[in-house]
Amino acid sequence: MKSLIVLLMIGCSSITLAQSKYEQGMTKALELLEANNYNEASNLFQRIATAEKDNWLPYYYVAQTEILKIWNTWEERDEAMLKAQTSKAQEFLNTANSFTSENVYIKYLQAQLHTIWVAHDGMKYGMSLSPKVTELYEGALALEPNNPMLILAKAEWDMGAASFFGTSTAPYCQEIERAISLFPTFTPATPFHPFFGQDRAAEVLERCKS
Numbered sequence: 001m002k003s004l005i006v007l008l009m010i011g012c013s014s015i016t017l018a019q020s021k022y023e024q025g026m027t028k029a030l031e032l033l034e035a036n037n038y039n040e041a042s043n044l045f046q047r048i049a050t051a052e053k054d055n056w057l058p059y060y061y062v063a064q065t066e067i068l069k070i071w072n073t074w075e076e077r078d079e080a081m082l083k084a085q086t087s088k089a090q091e092f093l094n095t096a097n098s099f100t101s102e103n104v105y106i107k108y109l110q111a112q113l114h115t116i117w118v119a120h121d122g123m124k125y126g127m128s129l130s131p132k133v134t135e136l137y138e139g140a141l142a143l144e145p146n147n148p149m150l151i152l153a154k155a156e157w158d159m160g161a162a163s164f165f166g167t168s169t170a171p172y173c174q175e176i177e178r179a180i181s182l183f184p185t186f187t188p189a190t191p192f193h194p195f196f197g198q199d200r201a202a203e204v205l206e207r208c209k210s
Helices: 002-034 038-051 056-072 079-098 104-120 122-143 148-165 170-185 198-209
Strands: none
Touching: 002 038, 002 056, 038 056, 038 079, 056 079, 056 104, 079 104, 104 122, 104 148, 122 148, 148 170, 148 198, 170 198
16 A cells, blocks of 8 residues: 555656646746747747647647747748748647647637738739638637637738728727727636737727727
8 A cells, every 4th residue: 555655656746747847848938939039939849749749739839939930030031931931830730730629729820821821922822711711710719709819810810801902990990899808807728828919909909090
């Protein structure tokens, strides 16, 4: 009996230590991401993903980091570079998706990947990818209709389309206001689940008012 208790204690200690390393690693990686240190953040998330083989979050964050890197180096892009960067993001997003089902954040990132190509060359990719972006956002919102991050993302996408076609963006500004109202009471499932866009929503709303 004593031996069993010792073994159980060792097992629990190992689990606690593993969780502690995961939490420390994720905290550090998210800090690097917040500081726009994309390469370091991506490398650390990849190392965490290697250790956390059935956890979708580190893989998600590798994909997110690569996408943010693309948006923040937009002027330096060419199609070959863009293909390499989006392929890496897609690979990690696919792996994340294999660990979870109907995940709204993976739908969001997939929409972001498609949006990159629409923004890169709307004439070439807009007709095929724009409906997919809309479908992904609608699918995510069907699952979590009061998620302010998804409301914001869908509204911004719709505003871009409205501006392109010369129609009113007013209905989507109302959605931005709704997202802002929901952010204060939204609680992520864990400290490491995605939580983004509150400041962005305020900026977009200011543009609506101008």
